[in-house]
Amino acid sequence: MELDQNTNATCCQPEPHEQQATSIDQPAALAIDPPSEAELRKLVTKAARASKYVDPELRRTFAQMAQQKDSVTPFRFLDLPSELRTRIYESLMLRKDPRMIPSICGRGKSDGTKPHKICLVNRQIRQEALSIFYGGNIFRAHIHRNDFSFFTSWLDLIGDANRKRLRTVHFALQDRWLCADGVLDLVRTLTRISGTEKLAFTIDTKDWVHNYSRAYNSVPREHVTNGKPIQKTFKMLERALILVQTLREAGDVSETKLRYEFRKWLDVKGYKCSGHTAPSVVHEKETEYYGFCSITGRETSQFNPISCDRGFSALYEEMRKAYGPHDTDSEEEIEEGLRG
Numbered sequence: 001m002e003l004d005q006n007t008n009a010t011c012c013q014p015e016p017h018e019q020q021a022t023s024i025d026q027p028a029a030l031a032i033d034p035p036s037e038a039e040l041r042k043l044v045t046k047a048a049r050a051s052k053y054v055d056p057e058l059r060r061t062f063a064q065m066a067q068q069k070d071s072v073t074p075f076r077f078l079d080l081p082s083e084l085r086t087r088i089y090e091s092l093m094l095r096k097d098p099r100m101i102p103s104i105c106g107r108g109k110s111d112g113t114k115p116h117k118i119c120l121v122n123r124q125i126r127q128e129a130l131s132i133f134y135g136g137n138i139f140r141a142h143i144h145r146n147d148f149s150f151f152t153s154w155l156d157l158i159g160d161a162n163r164k165r166l167r168t169v170h171f172a173l174q175d176r177w178l179c180a181d182g183v184l185d186l187v188r189t190l191t192r193i194s195g196t197e198k199l200a201f202t203i204d205t206k207d208w209v210h211n212y213s214r215a216y217n218s219v220p221r222e223h224v225t226n227g228k229p230i231q232k233t234f235k236m237l238e239r240a241l242i243l244v245q246t247l248r249e250a251g252d253v254s255e256t257k258l259r260y261e262f263r264k265w266l267d268v269k270g271y272k273c274s275g276h277t278a279p280s281v282v283h284e285k286e287t288e289y290y291g292f293c294s295i296t297g298r299e300t301s302q303f304n305p306i307s308c309d310r311g312f313s314a315l316y317e318e319m320r321k322a323y324g325p326h327d328t329d330s331e332e333e334i335e336e337g338l339r340g
Helices: 002-012 016-021 038-047 057-068 080-095 125-138 149-165 180-191 206-216 221-225 228-250 255-268 311-324 331-338
Strands: 140-143 168-173 199-202 272-275 281-284
Touching: 038 057, 125 149, 125 281, 140 149, 140 180, 149 180, 180 228, 180 255, 199 228
Parallel strands: 140 168, 168 199
Antiparallel strands: 272 281
């Protein structure tokens, strides 16, 4: 009898693995928020590594929850009509205020010239979104000391496809000089923006008068305030744009062709070059002041050569590095042409 009692007592005791099974109850959070498949795998793997018994019913519960999660159909953005996708892109990327292109002088700091993160989803969405971003926004660049090189660098950064998408670009001129390298950079740059529909140049007259008066304190006041410097600057820009259009229509925007036409442009339009160390400053042949510079081959304390005259050698070296050895003009020929 005693043996039978001991046997019965032993048989009635739960097995060790059955005792452990009660320690892996279904978490209360599962009823609220079904776990992901990765979380389910992690839970089962953790239990298996701990040599713990996982109740079969709990396994089935996990499997059912995983199937329910997999059965949810994801939202396919590209299944939307193209017109609706365009409206979404416009709401994400377009704004009324111009987007500031980063400036070399820190003025007009970069403000949203990088596209939205939606462009990182896939290639098709990227192409559609970038067309809206570059084609629908106004891009504004502050031109300081007539240096268009930073704007050209930005064009290189965004690539050829996005350059063609540009439609509206505003240039805000900060200084009173237009130098030969500045105008040449401008012409070179604009020939590369083939899709642009609107180019706008703006000058803050208050800044213009202040900067002009401070730099040229010997210039009669009426030369600054009568508006002629601004008029002549805009006239030069207008003629530069005509040169850009001529190059585009000719279908040849090579560096050699560009410099050749620029040299002719200087002579025909009545401009000449002069400067301290090299002929790199453009102004009207019969005008000493009025918006370009006051250099007539003499030293002047009011003029800072670093701001306007980078020197022809530096300009030519910059061209050589940028465009390689395929340029055919010699340094002497180019220098002679820049003299007008």
